[in-house]
Amino acid sequence: QKEVEQNSGPLSVPEGAIASLNCTYSDRGSQSFFWYRQYSGKSPELIMFIYSNGDKEDGRFTAQLNKASQYVSLLIRDSQPSDSATYLCAVKSGGYNKLIFGAGTRLAVHP
Amino acid sequence: DGGITQSPKYLFRKEGQNVTLSCEQNLNHDAMYWYRQDPGQGLRLIYYSQIVNDFQKGDIAEGYSVSREKKESFPLTVTSAQKNPTAFYLCASSNQGHTEAFFGQGTRLTVV
Numbered sequence: 628q629k630e631v632e633q634n635s636g637p638l639s640v641p642e643g644a645i646a647s648l649n650c651t652y653s654d655r656g657s658q659s660f661f662w663y664r665q666y667s668g669k670s671p672e673l674i675m676f677i678y679s680n681g682d683k684e685d686g687r688f689t690a691q692l693n694k695a696s697q698y699v700s701l702l703i704r705d706s707q708p709s710d711s712a713t714y715l716c717a718v719k720s721g722g723y724n725k726l727i728f729g730a731g732t733r734l735a736v737h738p
Numbered sequence: 739d740g741g742i743t744q745s746p747k748y749l750f751r752k753e754g755q756n757v758t759l760s761c762e763q764n765l766n767h768d769a770m771y772w773y774r775q776d777p778g779q780g781l782r783l784i785y786y787s788q789i790v791n792d793f794q795k796g797d798i799a800e801g802y803s804v805s806r807e808k809k810e811s812f813p814l815t816v817t818s819a820q821k822n823p824t825a826f827y828l829c830a831s832s833n834q835g836h837t838e839a840f841f842g843q844g845t846r847l848t849v850v
Contacts, residue, residue: 661839670828671781726769
């Protein structure tokens with residue numbers, strides 16, 4: 628079992644719709660959860676982080692964490708073509724701050 | 739400006755050579771990380787370090803080596819034992835606890 632799992636996609640949504648990206652993790656001791664966006668050939672950039680159960684909203688983005696189910700998600704409201712990218716879920720766990728990434732989900736927002 | 743600097747941006751290696759990728763940060767972060775990314779894939783952890791003079795193997799450490807002699811620097815050596823080194827290498831740093839990692843611009847390594 629991979630430590631952090633994501634559907635590779637592509638996830639295709641029309642402009643203005645809600646995009647829902649999901650991630651599961653295997654280590655119950657995981658402490659912090661991050662969503663990064665990566666454009667082709669570029670470095671990842673942070674969108675949001677969450678470490679408490681529940682929802683966290685920032686503009687068009689909402690992160691949701693359910694530690695009992697070992698599940699974290701990212702919702703993107705009013706999706707724009709500029710949101711088309713690969714979204715990486717990352718989990719920080721263990722006493723050594725080990726930061727593990729999922730394989731990423733490719734999102735395509737079409738006009 | 740504060741940030742993470744990786745150099746070089748592009749690197750070509752001949753078969754059987756060792757090469758070293760540089761990563762420097764001036765963010766005063768304790769933790770530093772090296773990842774490898776292959777086309778269409780996610781980031782795979784090579785090595786990480788929480789403090790100076792200490793580092794841990796990640797999931798794909800074979801064929802790589804690192805050092806952490808200074809807080810600001812975490813160089814990665816790709817040795818000749820790494821049979822398929824062509825990839826995009828990313829360095830990151832973070833503080834301890836619930837804090838995000840910041841990335842350098844990456845080094846694209848190609849074996850020729």
